[in-house]
Structure formats: structure tokens, C-alpha cells
Amino acid sequence: MSDVVTPPTSPVSRERAKEIKRLSVISTARQVRVLSRAELTELTGLSPATLTPLVRELIAEGYLIERGPGASRAGRPRAMLEFNPRAELVAAVSLEPSRLTCEIADSDGTVVAHRTVRLTGDIVDTVCRSVPELAGDGLPALRGVAIAAPGISSGGAVRLAPSVGVVEGRPIGESVQRRLGVPVVVDNDVNLMAAGEHAAGAGSDVADLLLLHVADGIGAGLVLDGQVRRGAGGAAGEVGFLPLDPTDQGHDGIGPFEDRWSENAIAERVVALAPGRRPDTPVAALVELAGTDRRAATYLDEVLTAWSRLIVSCVCVVDPGRVLLSGAATQLDDAAVDRLQALVAAAVPSPTEVRRAVLGDRAVLHGAVSYALSAAAAGLPHLLPSP
Template structure:
């Protein structure tokens, strides 16, 4: 009889397996918030012998806090554990025209520190200065950084973002990661908005959606099967480059569609309709003017027609099921939104629900939290 020799298990494999179990406990506690050890055992599938040292470790690290006792089915009191969102901090950095903002938030999306400044010549240096200063003594709890930038992002590099001085590829993600030592995710700002609405907003109940954001430009964030889709070169959702006819081309990083139907373009037309100062909310002002002025009503109809055509074009390709209007597009009143919905419904090949996004300026933050925590989990569970 031949003896079968079992090779010793790899220490790296054992460590990775333990980290996966640890992340399972953290993820479960983050989702349920308050639970007992018995419930953790049931939800994670881990044995009490495996779970006990992990829970002890997570209590010592501040992830879990003991919160008194509660009765169990057997009548015996059991100690309850509560997840501490402050044990996981993320930095959400937004690159905007002429300024950079940085927020430090916990895993609930609660902001604990914030700073805004003008964009300088070195974005990486600014980020790597802001984040440690804002986190302060809680730096060991920093799990990741998410950077939102207008333009195209691929592999941590940003291009076609002229409003923030990034036209050619700039590897800001890797540069920040090397300096701060935590996972860094760089993505288009509208992708982060879509991720935020999917995590905590008007798309939390669906797995497929398209977020249409109208601001200085026009962009879209696409989520299919619960995941943000970026495309082969990171340019998925650059709907501002939709050609209006066969002759038009983008210029200086601005697409032909957004050159005509962005908030900037609409604001210029509103000023022409009612001379004076540029309106702070161009679409809302246009809707109000349309109630009393025929020229404004005609122009509003043109805007809705253009946006509907854009939405239907996207629906024909990806069938998102739900379209969320963000930025200036969310300023439509109920009547205008209903008109846009009708235009889409009569032309789209599949049922498409058009509604407003609900998180507003907080969408990027919630998306950043989702991105950073996901990146941190992937980093911790991957082989070293």
C-alpha cells in the first residue's frame, strides 16, 4: 500500500483564508449593525471556535463594541455587538473646475472633516497633504481614497478633463497610493454619483440603472448587474460626445451634444430670453419662464426632446430599466418630468422609468464610500 503524503498547507494560504473570514465578519456586522455572537455564527457560517478570536480581535481594534445584553430564544442573556462605523474611514476627493474638495467620512457616509481649496499645479501633492491633515490621529482607520474627476478615467489615470487641467493621461491614482499607502480608486465623477445613488439613493432597489448628469458638461454613469461599467478605455457614459450630425466633432475635450444641451448652454439661452444675470439654476428658471412666455416654452420643449433622444439612444444599447436625472436635469418640475417620461416611453424599445436622483451633492460621497470600502476589502483579501 502506498502512503499518501499530504503537503503542508501554505502559511500564506492560511493567512489569506483567515483574512477572508475576518472580512466576512466585518461585512456582516456592517450590514446588520447590532447582533449577537450567535447571530454572527449563523450569518457567516463560521464556527464559534473560529468566530471567538476574530470577534475579540475586532473589539480590540474598535470595529465592534459590546452593547449590553438581550434575551435569547433559550431565555439566557446574550451580549450584543454593535458595528462601529468610525472604525472605517474613507477620503472622498472631488476635482472640480478651479477647486478641489476633500471629505473624510465613516462607513455610514457621515462626514467628520472637510476642506475645499483652489486647485494648484500639483493635484497629487494637494491630495496627499489634505487627507492626512484631515484624518489626524485616526489615520490608522483610513481604509481608502476615492477620487472623482470629470473626464475619462482608466487605471487610475485621468484625461479629457480640461476643466481641472487634466487633458492627457495623468496617473494620479498610483501616485497617491504610493504616498498614502492605502487603496486609491479614481473614477469619473458621474460614475461615483451613480454608485452613490445605487448604494443609498434612488437606485438602491435595482441592479441596473443609468444616471444622466447635466452640469457644465453632460455625462452618464452606468450600472449593470449591480456594478459600475466603465468600458474598455474608461469612456463608457461619455454621452456628451454624442454626435448631433455627421459633421460635428468634439473640441478641447467638449462633445457636440454637451456643447448645445449642457447647463452652460441652457443658461446662455435663458439669459437671451430674459436679459440679466446668469441664473443660478438655469433649468429651474427655464421651467418657470415657460409658464408665461411662449419662446421659453418652445425652448423647454427642445431641451426635453434632446434629452429624450439621448436617453432613448442609451436605452437601445444597454436597457437600464431606470434612468436617474442628476444635476441641472433634476431641476425639472413634475410636469416637465412627466413630459420627458412620455417622450421616452413612446420611443424606447423597453420600459424605462425616468425619475430624479435624490442624493444631490451627497451622491459622490456615498459613491466614494462604497468604492473605497470595496477596494479595501479586495486589497485585504487578495494574496500578498
């Protein structure tokens, strides 16, 4: 009878197994926040012998904080462990026309530092200078970077973002990751907004949603089964390019639909209807003007009709169930939102709720935090295609 020889476990496998267990402890503690070692053992399924050195390491690294004893139903009160959200920092970078906004946040999404700088030089150089400067002494706790770009992103490369000087594909994510040494996720800014609203906003209670963002252009972010969908080439949601009218013609990287129905187009029309300075909130100005000016009321109805046709076109393909209005579209008053809801309801094949997004500018941050922490938690040293 011969003995069965078990091949030795490689050092790489042992290290990977330890890292998986470590990430399980961190993830559990992050979710529960305050718990005892016994509860941590029960929730992770790890033995006390395995858990004890891991907990010791995580306390030393600042992930866990030892607190006083908690309540116990029997026996001695147990010492409690509290997760420290400041042990994990992420950077959320938003590329905007002529400027770059960078925020450092902890794992709760609490902003600990904020800076806006002019985008006068190279984008990668500016990002790689701004993030470490802003993180300061917290740089060792940086777990990931998420970059929001107003264009099409695929594999960390950005294209069709003329407002920030990027038209052809450029590997921004790969370049930043190589220099900063942490996972970097690059995505369309509207996708990040959709992820943020799904994580902590008006879509937190649903698995499927479509976020329609109206600004200088018009874009959509799509969440299906709890995941942001980008499409084969990263162009899913580029609804500003939809030619809903045969006479529409886009140009210079601007889609035909957004050329006619974006915030910029509305602002020009409002100024034509009521000559003067361009309003800071064009959609709100149009709604107000429509109350006293018949021409403005007619144009407002044209805008709502156009936006409803766009929403219906999307609903017919993906059936999100809920549509969130973002950006300038949130400036609609209740009556206008109700009118848009009625137009959509009259044409869609299945029930679709239209409501305003609620996070505003914070949506990108919440989405970026979710992305960056997911990238870090995966423990992968390369760009991730999804959060």
C-alpha cells in the same frame, strides 16, 4: 501500504485564510450591526474556536464593541457585539474646476470631516496633503480613498478632464496610492453618482439604471446587474460626445452634444432671452420663463426633445429600465419631467421610467464610500477597476 503525505500549508496561505475569515466577520457584523457570538458563529459558518480570537482582535481594534446582554429565549442572556462604523474611514475626493473637495466618512456614509481647498498646485500633492490632515487622529482607520474626476478614468489614470487641468492620461490613482498606502479607486464623477444613487438613492431598488447628469458638460453613469460599467477604455457614458445632429461640432475636449445642450449652453440662451445676470440655476430659470415667454417655451421644448433623443439612443443600446435625471436636469418641474417621460416613452423599444435622482451632491459621497470600502474589503493592495 504507504502513508499519504499532506504538504504543509505555507505561512502566506495561512495568513490569507485568516484574513478571509476576518473579513467575513467584519462584513457580517457590518450588515447585522448588533448580534451575539452565537449568531456570528451561525452566520459566518466559523467554529467558536476560530471565532473567539478573531472577535477578541476586532474588539481590541475597535471594530466591535461589547454591549450588555440581549434578550434570550432560553438560558442566560447573551453578551452582544455591536459593529462600530467609525472603525472604518474612507476618503471621498472630488476634483472640480479650481478646487478640491475632500470628505472623510465612516462605513455608514456619515461624514465626520469636510474641507474644500483651492486647486492651485499639483493635484496629487494636494490630495496627499488634504486627506491625512482631514483624517487627523482617525488616519489609522483610513481604509481607502475614492477620487471622482470630471473626465475619463481607466486603471487609475485620468484624461479628458480639461476643467481640472488634465487632458492627457495621468496616473493619479497610482501616485496617491503609493504615497498614502491604502487602496485608491479613481473614476468618473458621474459613475460615482450612479453608484451612489444605486446604493442609497433613487436606484436602490433596481439592478439596472442610467443616470444622466447635466452640468457644464453632459455625462451618463450606467449600472447593469448592480455593477457600474465603464467600457474597455473607461469612456462608457461619455454621451456628451454623441453627434445627434450632423451639424454638431465639439471642440477643446467638449463633446458636440454637450456643447449645445449642457447647463452652460442653456444659461447663455436664457440670458439672451431675458438679458441680465447669468442665473444660478439656468434650467429652473428657463422653466419659469417659459411660463410667460413663448420663445422660452419653444426653447424649453427643444431642450426636452434633445435630451429625450439622447436618452432614447442610450436605451436602444443598453435598456436600463430606469433613467435618473441628475445635476441641472433635476431643476425641471413636474410638468417638464412628464413631458420628457412622454417623449421617451413614444420612442423607446421597451418601458423606461424617467425620474429625478434624489441624493444631489451626496451621490458622489455615497458612491465613493461604496467604492473605497469595497476596495478595502477585497484586501488587495492595488487599484480596483470596479467597486
